[in-house]
Each structure stands twice: as structure tokens, then as C-alpha cells.
Amino acid sequence: MRSGYRKKELAWIYLFVSPPVLGFLIFGLTPMLFSIWMSFHKWDMLSQPTWVGLANYRDLLQDERAYKAIFNTIYLMIGIPIGMFLSLVLAVLMNRKIPGITAFRTIYYLPVISPIIAVSILWQWILNFDYGLINNFLWYTFGIPGPNWLGDPDWVKPSLILIGLWSGIGGTMVLYLAGLQSISSTYYEAAEIDGAGRWHKFAKITVPLLSPIHFYVIVMGIIGAFQSFSQIYVLAGDGGPEYSGATIVFYIFQHAFKYFRMGYASAAAWVLGIIIFIATLIQFKLSDKWVYQE
Amino acid sequence: MKYKKIADFWAFIILLSGSAFMMAPFVWTLSTSLKDRRNIFELPPKWIPDPVTFSNYVNVWKAAPLLNGFLNSATIAAFVLVIGILVSAMSAFAFGKFDFPFKNALFLGLLGTMMIPYSVVMIPQFVGFSRLGWVDTLLPLIVPGLFGNIVVIFFLRQFLSSSLPNELVEAAKIDGCSFPRIFWTIAMPIMQPALAAQAALSFMGIWNDFLGPLIYLHTPERQTIQVLIASMQSMYVSSSNYPMIMAAAVISMMPVIIVFIFCQRYFIESLAISGIKG
Numbered sequence: 314m315r316s317g318y319r320k321k322e323l324a325w326i327y328l329f330v331s332p333p334v335l336g337f338l339i340f341g342l343t344p345m346l347f348s349i350w351m352s353f354h355k356w357d358m359l360s361q362p363t364w365v366g367l368a369n370y371r372d373l374l375q376d377e378r379a380y381k382a383i384f385n386t387i388y389l390m391i392g393i394p395i396g397m398f399l400s401l402v403l404a405v406l407m408n409r410k411i412p413g414i415t416a417f418r419t420i421y422y423l424p425v426i427s428p429i430i431a432v433s434i435l436w437q438w439i440l441n442f443d444y445g446l447i448n449n450f451l452w453y454t455f456g457i458p459g460p461n462w463l464g465d466p467d468w469v470k471p472s473l474i475l476i477g478l479w480s481g482i483g484g485t486m487v488l489y490l491a492g493l494q495s496i497s498s499t500y501y502e503a504a505e506i507d508g509a510g511r512w513h514k515f516a517k518i519t520v521p522l523l524s525p526i527h528f529y530v531i532v533m534g535i536i537g538a539f540q541s542f543s544q545i546y547v548l549a550g551d552g553g554p555e556y557s558g559a560t561i562v563f564y565i566f567q568h569a570f571k572y573f574r575m576g577y578a579s580a581a582a583w584v585l586g587i588i589i590f591i592a593t594l595i596q597f598k599l600s601d602k603w604v605y606q607e
Numbered sequence: 608m609k610y611k612k613i614a615d616f617w618a619f620i621i622l623l624s625g626s627a628f629m630m631a632p633f634v635w636t637l638s639t640s641l642k643d644r645r646n647i648f649e650l651p652p653k654w655i656p657d658p659v660t661f662s663n664y665v666n667v668w669k670a671a672p673l674l675n676g677f678l679n680s681a682t683i684a685a686f687v688l689v690i691g692i693l694v695s696a697m698s699a700f701a702f703g704k705f706d707f708p709f710k711n712a713l714f715l716g717l718l719g720t721m722m723i724p725y726s727v728v729m730i731p732q733f734v735g736f737s738r739l740g741w742v743d744t745l746l747p748l749i750v751p752g753l754f755g756n757i758v759v760i761f762f763l764r765q766f767l768s769s770s771l772p773n774e775l776v777e778a779a780k781i782d783g784c785s786f787p788r789i790f791w792t793i794a795m796p797i798m799q800p801a802l803a804a805q806a807a808l809s810f811m812g813i814w815n816d817f818l819g820p821l822i823y824l825h826t827p828e829r830q831t832i833q834v835l836i837a838s839m840q841s842m843y844v845s846s847s848n849y850p851m852i853m854a855a856a857v858i859s860m861m862p863v864i865i866v867f868i869f870c871q872r873y874f875i876e877s878l879a880i881s882g883i884k885g
Contacts, residue, residue: 315664318780322705325786330700334719335849336754341720344731351731358734389613403625405617419871420626421844423633426874428865430833430857435636438849444648453651479629540724547837563819564727569730570822571811579730586727593722594788 352580357573369580373541380557382564392474393534400482405488421483436476466557485530492526524605532596537590561585642854647849663854676832684813687752688806695755699763700794704776717757747823759805766801807873832859
């Protein structure tokens with residue numbers, strides 16, 4: 314009787330867990346294996362694929378644009394520590410009993426939920442060289458002529474970082490705010506008895522106790538940066554002046570869906586996949602050293 | 608005590624000026640979208656449009672099948688939200704509350720799939736879906752979502768482990784309650800707030816998705832709102848018709864902003880919970 318029930322139960326359990334497993338086999342594992350196969354072939358989806366061995370990987374290592382795309386993608390990660398700092402400051406300010414907190418939280422969070430395409434479009438207008446809001450503000454307030462944000466190869470990446478900060482700090486801030494509220498006040502009380510000042514309490518208690526959140530933000534930030542695409546597509550049509558805005562995913566997209574070099578693009582995608590894997594692995598290894606575990 | 612008052616005052620001032628910086632792009636967009644095309648090049652720029660015109664909205668609505676765009680985005684979201692989240696809830700329940708052979712291996716394996724970047728599977732998936740003749744339909748964007756999502760499963764499993772006591776499941780079993788009935792009548796009602804939070808987050812993700820829809824959808828009538836807006840942008844930016852583009856951007860932002868304002872609590876809670884536990 315019991316074993317009959319258990320058998321039925323097991324059947325239900327496997328039925329319940331099967332969709333994600335099937336989904337992984339169909340839309341994850343099979344495409345991955347197929348992608349490895351493709352990366353050793355030359356294929357435009359119209360003619361027959363031809364075996365080229367490692368030629369795609371070799372060409373990739375010799376393409377200056379591929380290096381530019383990797384460099385740009387990593388450059389954009391400068392925004393991660395800046396964003397963490399700003400979000401933490403905002404979260405500390407909001408963790409007080411002052412009027413209008415809910416309104417502030419909504420305002421800072423609004424860019425997070427806004428569609429990235431619309432966000433890119435509105436920043437394109439704000440960063441317009443002649444008529445943009447920022448350059449006019451700089452000129453009429455300080456008499457400084459602003460840069461050609463999206464037209465100058467030296468300014469494209471800072472522009473993208475600025476947009477990323479505007480649209481991202483609200484999300485990180487909410488995480489930090491939740492973290493701050495979960496720190497027990499006994500830590501601070503004990504530190505006060507020992508005569509710790511405000512700055513000391515912040516640097517020695519608040520910042521280390523938030524380390525799981527720092528870790529989460531860094532890991533997700535790096536994975537996200539490695540995947541950034543949409544804003545580049547809108548703001549830097551062909552990769553921007555001198556390819557200064559192109560990211561790795563943009564590079565892959567161009568080769569796959571503009572030039573239809575499916576094999577070559579698959580090779581590039583695998584290189585990206587391996588870079589992300591190694592970067593994440595390194596962070597988890599390093600995390601033992603600095604992330605605080607309760 | 609006096610220090611605290613002064614600090615509160617400065618915190619308020621800093622937050623207020625920060626809000627101005629956060630809001631300015633939205634206000635500027637709205638203002639531009641209500642301007643006549645000739646007036647956008649005035650220097651210094653004016654925040655309040657004079658005269659106010661709604662013609663950009665009318666023209667944008669005529670110029671592109673935006674209603675279709677909304678319907679297409681909503682169709683994808685509806686299928687993936689209802690079926691995908693139900694399926695995720697089912698496996699979260701099985702993973703969280705029962706023991707079975709290979710449980711940990713399966714779960715860790717699924718967690719590992721979070722490491723696969725979309726760009727690796729995007730090309731082979733495209734090849735596969737084009738063999739099936741699914742290009743230029745919504746199917747490649749719907750079908751993979753119906754199999755559940757490991758992030759949602761992980762989150763719901765965490766939620767169940769703290770809010771559904773094992774004793775309750777055991778008691779129900781002893782009373783002869785079948786497995787699907789325990790799921791449907793006990794676990795589902797308990798999971799409700801977590802499901803709402805995940806639905807809100809997933810909605811944003813689907814609504815704002817761009818790369819997938821861009822690859823698959825080519826006919827304007829079949830595109831999602833994001834792809835439509837992006838192609839409008841490339842069309843009008845060369846002619847500097849910014850009021851039109853801004854009107855399009857405002858239209859595409861409206862649904863998410865409305866959903867956000869009504870479901871704000873769920874967003875912020877779920878983000879905070881998933882962040883700390885993740």
C-alpha cells in the first residue's frame with residue numbers, strides 16, 4: 314500500500330520536473346552541441362556547410378574588430394564599481410526616516426523597468442551634439458562646449474557607461490537598501506560602546522556585512538556587461554565611429570545575421586561563452602576570501 | 608539629536624537633486640514629443656512646449672502598426688507567463704518538498720544552465736527554428752518559455768522551503784491527498800505572493816526583450832513593440848524627426864510604467880529577495 318503510493322508519487326514527481334529538463338535538452342544542450350559542430354564549418358545557411366577545422370577560430374584571433382569588441386565590452390565594466398558606489402550612497406541616504414522615501418524609491422527605480430530601446434532612444438536625443446540637453450546645459454550654465462558624445466570614438470564608451478548608470482543604479486540601490494535593513498542593530502550598539510565613530514561603523518560593519526550583495530552585484534553586472542547588445546544596436550548603428558561602441562554580442566550578431574557567417578559567429582559565441590565561464594569561476598574562487606558568510 | 612536633523616535634511620536634499628537627474632530624461636522626452644518639429648532646435652532648449660501638439664502621437668500611430676506590436680508583445684507575455692510560471696511552480700514544488708533519485712544532480716544541472724549565454728544558443732536555435740519554418744512567427748519566442756525557467760524555479764523553491772512546512776505536506780499525504788492535489792490546493796495558494804512577484808519580473812523581461820524578437824521577426828505587422836520602435840528610430844533619426852521618435856518611445860514605455868506603478872511592491876520585494884538569496 315505505502316510502496317504503491319510512493320510509486321505513484323515518484324511518477325508525479327518526475328512528471329513535474331520533466332519540463333525544465335526537457336527544455337534544457339531541446340533548447341540548451343542540443344543547440345550547444347550543434348554550435349560546436351558549426352564552429353568548425355563554413356556555412357551561410359544557403360549552401361552546404363563545409364568543414365574548415367579551426368579556421369574560424371584562427372580568423373577570429375586575427376580580426377582586429379574582435380579584439381576591439383572584447384576591449385569595449387570590458388571597458389564598459391568600469392560602470393560596475395561606479396554604480397555600486399552610487400547605489401550604496403543612495404541606499405544609505407534612503408535608510409533614514411525622512412519624508413518622501415516611497416516617491417524617491419519609485420523615481421530611482423523607474424529607469425530600471427523602462428524598455429532599454431526607449432531608454433537608448435531618449436538618451437540619443439539628450440546626448441545630441443548640437444541640440445542635446447546635456448551639451449546645452451554645459452554651455453549655458455558653465456560656458457563649456459560639450460563633447461560629441463555618440464559621434465566621437467573617445468566619448469562613445471563613456472556615454473554608454475553614463476546611460477548604464479542612469480538605468481541601473483535604482484536596481485542595485487534597492488538590493489543595498491534591503492541589505493541595510495537586515496543588519497542587526499546590535500553590531501552598531503556594540504561598536505558604539507567600543508567608541509567607534511560613524512565612519513568607522515560604516516567601513517568596518519556596514520560595508521563588510523553587505524558583501525554578499527556586493528558579490529551578487531559584481532557577478533550579475535559582469536555577466537550582464539558581457540551580454541550587452543540592445544543599447545549598442547540603437548546608439549551605435551554599425552558599431553559606432555571606428556567600432557568604438559561594439560560589444561562582443563554585437564560582433565556575433567553582425568556576423569551571424571548581417572553577413573550570415575554562421576560558423577564563424579558560432580566560434581565567436583563559444584569564445585564569449587568560455588570567457589564568461591572563466592570570469593564567473595574566478596569570482597566564485599575569490600569570493601571565499603572576502604564575502605562574509607553568516 | 609541635532610546632528611540627526613541636519614543629516615536628514617542633507618540626505619533629503621541630495622536625494623531630491625538626484626531625482627531631478629533621474630527624471631530629467633523622461634520629462635525631456637515627453638516635452639519633445641509634444642513639440643512641433645520646427646521648435647525642437649530652439650536654443651536654449653525650452654522645457655515647456657509652446658505650442659503643445661499631439662500630432663506626433665497621431666502620426667506615429669499611423670506610420671507603424673503599433674497596435675499589432677502591442678498585441679504581439681502581449682501574446683508572447685501571456686503564454687510565457689501563464690504556462691511558463693505554472694510549469695516552474697510545479698517543478699519548484701517537486702524539487703523543494705520531495706526526495707527522489709537524482710534530485711540534486713538534476714537541480715544542479717539546471718542551475719548550471721544559467722551559465723549558458725544566450726549568444727551561444729541563439730545561432731543554433733535560429734537554424735533549428737528556421738528549419739521548422741517558424742521564422743517570422745511568434746513561436747520561437749513563446750515555445751522555449753513554456754518549459755519553465757530555472758531562475759523562477761530556484762526562487763519559488765527557496766520560497767516554499769521557508770513558507771510550506773514539511774509537516775503540512777506529510778499530514779496531507781496521510782489524509783490521502785494525492786500529489787497533484789497537494790500542489791494545487793496547498794502549495795499554489797501559499798506561493799501566491801511569490802508567483803505574483805515572479806510574474807511581474809518576467810513580464811518586464813519579456814516586454815523589454817529585444818535581441819530574440821529582432822532576429823526572428825521581420826514583417827512589421829508581426830514584430831513586437833520594441834523591434835517596431837527600434838526600426839522607427841533608425842528611419843527617423845536620419846531626418847532628425849525627433850518629436851516622432853520621442854512620441855514612439857513614450858508609447859512603448861507606457862505599459863511597463865503602468866504595470867510598475869500598480870505592482871511596485873511585488874517588483875521591489877522580489878528583486879530584494881532574489882538578490883539576497885541568490
